[in-house]
Amino acid sequence: MSEEKHHIVPYRVYVIVLMALIxxxxxxIAITEIELGAYTVAGALLFAGIKSYLxxxxxxxxxxxxxxxxxxxxxxxxIFVVVLVITFLDYLYR
Amino acid sequence: MEQNxxxxxxxxxxxxxxxxxxxxxxxELLLFGGLFVVYSVYRYVNPDAFHLAAEELNxxxxxxxxxxxxxxxxxxxxxxxxxxxxxxxxxxxxxxxTTIIGIVFLVNxxxxxxxxxxxxxxxxxxxxxxxxxxxxxxxxxxxFVMTGLHALHIIIGLVIILVAAYRIHKGTVNENRAALLxxxxxxxxxxxxxxxxxxxxxxxxx
Amino acid sequence: MQNEHAANExxxxxxxxxxxGLFAWIFSTDHKRIGLxxxxxxxxxxxxxxxxxxxxxxxxxxxxxxxxxAQTYNATFTVHGVIMIFMVVVPGLPAIFGNFLLPIMIGAxxxxxxxxxxxxxxxxxxxxxxxxxxxxxxxxxxxxGWTFYAPYSFKTGTNLLPAIFGxxxxxxxxxxxxxxxxxxxxxxxxxxxxxxxxxLFVWTLYGTAWIQLLATPVVxxxxxxxxxxxxxxxxxxxxxxGGDPILYQHLFWIYSHPAVYIMILPAMGAxxxxxxxxxxxxxxxxxAIIASTMAIAFVGxxxxxxxxxxxxxxxxxxxxxSLLTFIxxxxxAIKVFNWISTMYxxxxxxxxxxxxxxxxxxxxxxxxxxxxxxxxxxxxVHVHDTAxxxxxxxxxxxxxxxxAFFAAIHYWFPxxxxxxxxxSWANTGWLVFFIGFLALYSPMFxxxxxxxxxxxxxxxxxxxxxxxxxxxxxxxxxxxxxIIVVNLVRxxxxxxxxxxxPWHSKTLEWTVPSPPPxxxxxxIPVIAEDDGPYNYK
Numbered sequence: 001m002s003e004e005k006h007h008i009v010p011y012r013v014y015v016i017v018l019m020a021l022i023x024x025x026x027x028x029i030a031i032t033e034i035e036l037g038a039y040t041v042a043g044a045l046l047f048a049g050i051k052s053y054l055x056x057x058x059x060x061x062x063x064x065x066x067x068x069x070x071x072x073x074x075x076x077x078x079i080f081v082v083v084l085v086i087t088f089l090d091y092l093y094r
Numbered sequence: 095m096e097q098n099x100x101x102x103x104x105x106x107x108x109x110x111x112x113x114x115x116x117x118x119x120x121x122e123l124l125l126f127g128g129l130f131v132v133y134s135v136y137r138y139v140n141p142d143a144f145h146l147a148a149e150e151l152n153x154x155x156x157x158x159x160x161x162x163x164x165x166x167x168x169x170x171x172x173x174x175x176x177x178x179x180x181x182x183x184x185x186x187x188x189x190x191x192t193t194i195i196g197i198v199f200l201v202n203x204x205x206x207x208x209x210x211x212x213x214x215x216x217x218x219x220x221x222x223x224x225x226x227x228x229x230x231x232x233x234x235x236x237x238f239v240m241t242g243l244h245a246l247h248i249i250i251g252l253v254i255i256l257v258a259a260y261r262i263h264k265g266t267v268n269e270n271r272a273a274l275l276x277x278x279x280x281x282x283x284x285x286x287x288x289x290x291x292x293x294x295x296x297x298x299x300x
Numbered sequence: 301m302q303n304e305h306a307a308n309e310x311x312x313x314x315x316x317x318x319x320x321g322l323f324a325w326i327f328s329t330d331h332k333r334i335g336l337x338x339x340x341x342x343x344x345x346x347x348x349x350x351x352x353x354x355x356x357x358x359x360x361x362x363x364x365x366x367x368x369x370a371q372t373y374n375a376t377f378t379v380h381g382v383i384m385i386f387m388v389v390v391p392g393l394p395a396i397f398g399n400f401l402l403p404i405m406i407g408a409x410x411x412x413x414x415x416x417x418x419x420x421x422x423x424x425x426x427x428x429x430x431x432x433x434x435x436x437x438x439x440x441x442x443x444x445g446w447t448f449y450a451p452y453s454f455k456t457g458t459n460l461l462p463a464i465f466g467x468x469x470x471x472x473x474x475x476x477x478x479x480x481x482x483x484x485x486x487x488x489x490x491x492x493x494x495x496x497x498x499x500l501f502v503w504t505l506y507g508t509a510w511i512q513l514l515a516t517p518v519v520x521x522x523x524x525x526x527x528x529x530x531x532x533x534x535x536x537x538x539x540x541x542g543g544d545p546i547l548y549q550h551l552f553w554i555y556s557h558p559a560v561y562i563m564i565l566p567a568m569g570a571x572x573x574x575x576x577x578x579x580x581x582x583x584x585x586x587x588a589i590i591a592s593t594m595a596i597a598f599v600g601x602x603x604x605x606x607x608x609x610x611x612x613x614x615x616x617x618x619x620x621x622s623l624l625t626f627i628x629x630x631x632x633a634i635k636v637f638n639w640i641s642t643m644y645x646x647x648x649x650x651x652x653x654x655x656x657x658x659x660x661x662x663x664x665x666x667x668x669x670x671x672x673x674x675x676x677x678x679x680x681v682h683v684h685d686t687a688x689x690x691x692x693x694x695x696x697x698x699x700x701x702x703x704a705f706f707a708a709i710h711y712w713f714p715x716x717x718x719x720x721x722x723x724s725w726a727n728t729g730w731l732v733f734f735i736g737f738l739a740l741y742s743p744m745f746x747x748x749x750x751x752x753x754x755x756x757x758x759x760x761x762x763x764x765x766x767x768x769x770x771x772x773x774x775x776x777x778x779x780x781x782x783i784i785v786v787n788l789v790r791x792x793x794x795x796x797x798x799x800x801x802p803w804h805s806k807t808l809e810w811t812v813p814s815p816p817p818x819x820x821x822x823x824i825p826v827i828a829e830d831d832g833p834y835n836y837k
Contacts, residue, residue: 008178018168032298044294051290059171060283076120080127093614110412110487117479125517218533228542235534
């Protein structure tokens, strides 16, 4: 089974992704320093979401993996969001 | 048991190991997921107190630790490539860098917690219970639990990396049997992934 | 007897590995031996749980103090619940029959990670010892109920920490078993065994494993938070520090409701194997059963709030949870329909497993329908925290999982031990047990409706007759249990040797000798295009 050829990711890809991640980190620091009220949380989470997408796709090799693993990961994140939303059905309307 | 050794030799399945690791990562995600639910609820209930309490945290240390973890994520990801290129020395060097960065992260964390402790802020401390509002108590309770649990995962990740490095050194993990290194990498990225969310939620939303 | 070269052909009960005696079992990574380790350890815990249950029923024989005071009663129902839930029904079918059968049913030699599998059993035992330690040492057995509700769980003076830690370790064991099964099902099916040819028991194990994986960590972290609350007072569930005890309930039931489906799905899977075998007929609606299994696993994850209707949730959340609770009843009903349709016009072969299977359907329906009473908001307010709830979940958890367990143990007994059980005693045991079960739990529906609260060691005089009937029922049921167990233990040693396929079943485990050899198959089987797990003439 080890004959299955491994996709070797070139170093360049990793360096570019790291640069992007660092830029996004500074961008998220910058955006939370602006007074956006309730949108601050949304902004911070948006940047965190993009960063985690990059980590999952490139560092964790999901881009090169079989599709069903991607589907599982997506499912797990989706079910977490659903659980969070349902919990807030209680707290939002209490 | 010889029969069992027999089974394992026949049965090296890199994909099975990979799925196994992913499934384990799912449980870790939901472990922290439970804490994120708690955090979200209390942030929603006590928005002002959470803002106030977050001012107490040092954004610079948080940002430095974030960048450190991102760099270490890259180095361990690169080590999976160097292993495939059969560059054993470079692989071990990259793992060494990753380990050192992980330790530096923990040292930073130690000093960060130390400053809090010297201010009299720790879970259940007199100062915290008497002079802070309920929302702030919750914020610091969650701060210590979540960053503490995260630090625990850093330590576990480091142990796995060291085991992988040892096996690479011995040659039992190599370009044909890379599953252990790949899994160590996946676990380390998970630790990074969780920090990507912890950092803005605790340090940035002031 | 076996000599050296024949070692690999020896059956799994007899072969000689590196270790001897007990160690040949507790260090074995053979999935069949691990399955039996689970069988023996889970059954031991089950008997302790039964004894505690008997003690509770005895206390309720008459109003006032009968044999124990209130505090002892509180500890008794707590320990009964912790043992029965975390150590018996949650691991029950997956760990015993899943371990034993999953690799054989998919044509593999073992699970994907045999050592991890053994580790799971060891973790299970560590969890068991921790909980037992909580009972025997420190300031008395925990008295919080198995739900460990905050804030009482960090205020009580009893010895709660080891119990919580034990539950955490048991959860870890459960997660690793689920992980192992998922990888096994994904990677180790034999050639030709496509997803649409998997036996239904394997499908239910698949759904169960996903719930084990995704729900257990949530209760894990919740229990850690309770422990930290006890140690440090972090405040997350302490109303005095701004915490919200209802949030504890949310997190607890995010696991513990899906846990009900961890219990019941493999039970349904076992029944889905037994019904077609003893009807000698293709299962009705194979795809519908798979779809309903996955639907139960998924929707069951999202209905936890129906345990909290009277806790002080928002009205919006109550409507939502009630609605989804009704929806989750549909796939269960689909399964019942499929089982009955399978039997219709089948060549019914009346054997002990079918008695258990048919009575499973009966008690499961009563349990399920009474669940709807609890799922609708208005009626739940009336019966919440009464004996009605106790009756409902014993009909589901004990009636469902317990009956399916006994169905399964009789069905696969010839495969596991290579011997037949004694049929007339097995049937007698079933009948006595079934009558006792009905007498034990049915009066509780009435008592609950009439307003008798649960978890009280005392009750008003007007509830006396119902409780007497219930206590008598417990004695009858235990008599049946003794008959069943004695018969099985005797038959395992002295029963007449079993054939390879005594029930003329079509799934793969019946194509290997009884008991199976060490690595199950000499050659990995290949499933042909027109083969299937239920292809009866």
